[in-house]
Amino acid sequence: MEEVKNNSGQNLGIAALITAVITFVLAVIPCVGLIAIIPGIIAIILAGVGLSHAARNNSPRGVLIAGLIIAVIASMISFSQIFVVGKIAQKADKWPSGLNNIINDVQDKVTKDLDDANVSIKIESNGDKVEIQTNSNKKENEQTLEDLEGGNKVKADSVNKKNETVPKKNETVPKKK
Amino acid sequence: MRLFQRKNDLSQTSEVRFLNEPYLIINIIFAGVILLIFLYSGFFSPDKDSYPVICIHEKITGEPCVSCGLSHSFSLIVRGRIEEAYKWNTYGMRIFLFFALQLVMRVAFSYFYLKYPDTRKQLIIADCFGSGIIFFISFWPFMVSIFRSTFYV
Numbered sequence: 001m002e003e004v005k006n007n008s009g010q011n012l013g014i015a016a017l018i019t020a021v022i023t024f025v026l027a028v029i030p031c032v033g034l035i036a037i038i039p040g041i042i043a044i045i046l047a048g049v050g051l052s053h054a055a056r057n058n059s060p061r062g063v064l065i066a067g068l069i070i071a072v073i074a075s076m077i078s079f080s081q082i083f084v085v086g087k088i089a090q091k092a093d094k095w096p097s098g099l100n101n102i103i104n105d106v107q108d109k110v111t112k113d114l115d116d117a118n119v120s121i122k123i124e125s126n127g128d129k130v131e132i133q134t135n136s137n138k139k140e141n142e143q144t145l146e147d148l149e150g151g152n153k154v155k156a157d158s159v160n161k162k163n164e165t166v167p168k169k170n171e172t173v174p175k176k177k
Numbered sequence: 178m179r180l181f182q183r184k185n186d187l188s189q190t191s192e193v194r195f196l197n198e199p200y201l202i203i204n205i206i207f208a209g210v211i212l213l214i215f216l217y218s219g220f221f222s223p224d225k226d227s228y229p230v231i232c233i234h235e236k237i238t239g240e241p242c243v244s245c246g247l248s249h250s251f252s253l254i255v256r257g258r259i260e261e262a263y264k265w266n267t268y269g270m271r272i273f274l275f276f277a278l279q280l281v282m283r284v285a286f287s288y289f290y291l292k293y294p295d296t297r298k299q300l301i302i303a304d305c306f307g308s309g310i311i312f313f314i315s316f317w318p319f320m321v322s323i324f325r326s327t328f329y330v
Contacts, residue, residue: 014199018206028316030242030323031232063199084326085237
């Protein structure tokens with residue numbers, strides 16, 4: 001009965017070692033290196049379970065430790081391939097890097113800000129001063145255009161409320177007596 | 178009757194002995210895996226190009242990696258078309274020879290392990306070192322490629 005218990009740990013060790021060696025061979029082949037992480041994890045689990053069995057039954061651990069070490073190294077090689085693929089993809093401009101994302105974000109923000117920008121130009125020459133003020137507020141401009149065209153009444157009202165002091169073109173301003 | 182019983186006992190003891198030898202089990206399984214690789218190479222035709230393994234590097238970058246064309250190369254070597262195999266992958270022959278040598282080594286070392294029980298420890302150490310050196314020689318270009326890609330790209 002005791003022998004059976006010892007064998008179970010030993011069998012796990014053999015399985016772990018075989019899986020680990022296969023993982024190692026796969027890990028160093030660039031084409032399939034990434035896939036090797038799956039048998040690598042399996043080998044580590046097998047070796048771990050085998051080691052716990054061996055610790056309980058005081059059975060030899062040589063094969064288990066060998067399997068665990070090879071599995072860990074092979075998994076590390078396999079895992080490193082993720083970085084290799086990432087770097088190659090970055091080089092090939094097919095994987096947007098963090099820097100590219102930041103540039104895109106900044107571009108979007110600048111374009112949005114420009115849509116609502118206020119621009120003022122001041123020119124001074126020989127004591128003469130000319131000041132031009134304009135805003136490129138898209139929404140406001142669109143609304144004003146609609147007002148001028150007399151399209152939407154509700155919107156026109158809201159514009160009037162906003163610019164109560166500014167008289168409209170057609171409106172007559174009451175004269176002060 | 179006695180002869181039959183003795184024969185039966187012998188087979189049982191050899192079976193138990195065999196199961197208690199992890200080295201032999203490992204050798205048999207490795208030999209089986211290598212045979213499966215050769216069968217895979219023989220089964221898939223290089224002319225039809227229907228290999229199930231896809232290169233992730235090639236998929237992402239559009240450029241072939243160092244190990245691309247290895248299955249093709251193996252299939253061509255199995256069929257005796259060595260020159261074509263070199264064209265598909267320069268290192269294909271090297272890797273194929275590694276597997277072929279390992280197959281021979283598994284059989285040979287298992288035989289010596291059973292025939293000379295006194296030298297088992299030395300035999301396992303020699304096997305580990307020998308296989309390790311052959312592995313590094315065969316897979317060196319791939320390892321260099323991975324190393325370069327990781328640190329210099």
